[in-house]
Amino acid sequence: MNNLFLIFNTRHKPFDDVRVRQALHYAIDTEKMVQVALKGHGKPASSFLDEGNPGYRRAATVYDHDPDRARALLRAAGVKDLKIEILAVNVSWIVDCLPTVKSSWDAIGVETTLAPQETTAVFTKMDQKQDYQVVAAASNPNQFGLDADLIMHYNYGPENLWMQYTRWAGDPVARQLFKDMDRATREPDPAKKRAMVQDYVDVVAEQAVLYPVVHNELMTAWDARKLSGIRAQPYPGVNLLQARWI
Template identity: 25%
Template sequence: PRGDIVLKAFDQYFKGRPKVDKIILRHIADPDVAVAAFDAGDLDMVQIPSPEVLERYLQDPNVEVSMTSGLNLNYIVLNNKMPPFDDIRVRRAICHAIDKEALFATILKGIGVDLTGPVPESANFYESDVTTYPYDPEKAKQLLAVAGYPNGFNTTLYTYVSRISVDVCVAIQDQLKKVGINVDLKVLEISAWADVVVTGTAPMVFMRITRPPDPDEFLTPVVLSTSDPQWNFGHYSNAAVDALVEAGAREVDPEKRSQIYSWVQKIVTWDVPNVWLFSDVVATAYRPYIKGFKEDPFWNTLINEEVYIER
């Protein structure tokens, strides 16, 4: 078992001595146990693990909640080398067949925000002006018919054991069925899931990654062709995207990097190699006597020099 980590205020900190004398970081592996400890008054802060807990704390006058969009991608990898996913019309049809608003309303319930492309909104140089694919099942059927699949097709989607990922994939399975795409959903333990994913032969894979805020941290593994098959499991390849991603990694001027990454996101969302679903919302519950706390998208429960106690 892991012990507590005790942090003490450093008098010579360059921004001035912290306002909190001591912080105890307590590792509790089971999130339900952590929530119970917070409810019992044994913890001053706790990370919120589920929509149900978030909803309860938002209604509790004795609890403060800080939330922000996380630095992560939840998406479905489409195998761009495998029919029918090698046809952009099929990939776009799948996007139009998925009702993300329904996922937010019925499953995620406040712990997910819309993901429009390969860079989450909390990352640096996020571009919002990209091609999106609103829920439109009739358009999905039309695209499938034009692509040569008027009656749809059968395929397989792999995911790992996790309540959110499984619930989301079951909902997507039902939504795709409405446009004629029959999905055989395979739910595997994480190690077995990884064994399948790394082969690069799966038709569809539910994927989640968390990275630091620089866009290169997302783009290099997810869309760079030379990352196939280490991370680019769908075998997406676009020479223009490769050149731009590599240029962005070398560039030091922020304005030039912004332009480069804007183009990358525009091209990738047009090509739609994957189905971009959502980013997790990271949220922390804490007691009202804790002041100055603000959720950080990467570090989550970060106690900085602005936090103080007022009882």
């Protein structure tokens, strides 16, 4: 599974407030996004991990479409008349999803502007530490395989690139999260480690600093009239070890 995720610049107010980040996730009509933009080939995120991952557990915080809750969270955070420019990569399916984000945020009173650009342009700006509010981009967490702890460490860590983009690593919640992640990595008992990973994924979901909106299906195809023995993988690529021409 691939995903569309949002990155918030936590140094740009009001995105330092977890209630604002949560509000914007609750506002998004993810079912509409899946049906309209992804033609049914995807699922709203119910964890950082997709449901096919062996380490998946439904997160304690799931952002089902709830515009009333989104408005209430913004009020609780003292935020009104919010205007957002979404800096986004111009990957075709991401661009297809963006109008749903805009209409969803507009519907809760957040004036939203879309700014899709070449992927290199987006991340060059972030590498240069230019100011931004929210970035929408695509990722495949399974690119390194299905190890949940490895996937999470790629995205969350005190010195990794993604946390540099979010500017969140110094937050007390982040520092505790990184400690919990390292403890899970060192845990030798597989069952205990799985539970520890699932617990810290709950923190990631609650904080919604870098978090998926939807998971979409990765398509794999071949001509079965000409090739046999090919197997699709649960991560990018195909298994050709038993492939044969017919």
